[in-house]
Ligand SMILES: [Zn+2]
């Protein structure tokens with residue numbers, strides 16, 4: 001490939017295999033296979049169960065080794081240019097660990113996410129503080145405007161959601177008449193499918209709210 005660092009900004013950044021990540025998976029595969037063969041070899045002493053277990057491990061190791069070349073990719077973030085490593089080419093969007101923006105994964109490219117994009121799963125994070133303010137009337141599942149149907153989602157404030165005494169808040173997430181499952185709770189955040197809802201929620205943060213109220217009054 002020529003000039004991966006040349007101006008490809010507008011069209012999206014090409015995905016490349018991530019050799020570092022692949023090596024990790026391959027190593028895991030080989031280690032698992034070797035362990036399996038080792039257990040299998042000592043089987044006469046340990047009995048047939050150990051032999052079967054060893055054989056299974058060896059197989060698993062080989063599968064891991066063979067799967068490795070396909071999976072992890074890397075590409076430059078369309079927003080900040082930093083490398084996003086170990087990304088799954090089958091997912092529809094990823095978050096850049098450097099700038100926090102999202103990028104869309106499509107036909108071998110990493111591209112900027114359009115405002116009206118809707119992810120296959122709840123993905124775009126809205127911080128709990130913003131969600132508690134009340135969100136703009138945009139459907140979390142399809143991005144339709146004038147979404148007045150509120151779906152309640154329980155969000156753990158921090159810690160693990162499994163702990164009994166984890167503090168939680170209930171937030172109301174807008175949906176249109178046809179939808180009710182465009183949001184999912186994460187720790188300290190709500191994830192939604194509609195990119196536009198997440199963007200508008202951010203835009204509504206304190207300063208914008210104040211000027212809105214002033215305009216109305
Ligand atoms: Zn970035």
Ligand SMILES: [Zn+2]
Nearest residue numbers: 139142176179
């Ligand atoms: Zn909808």
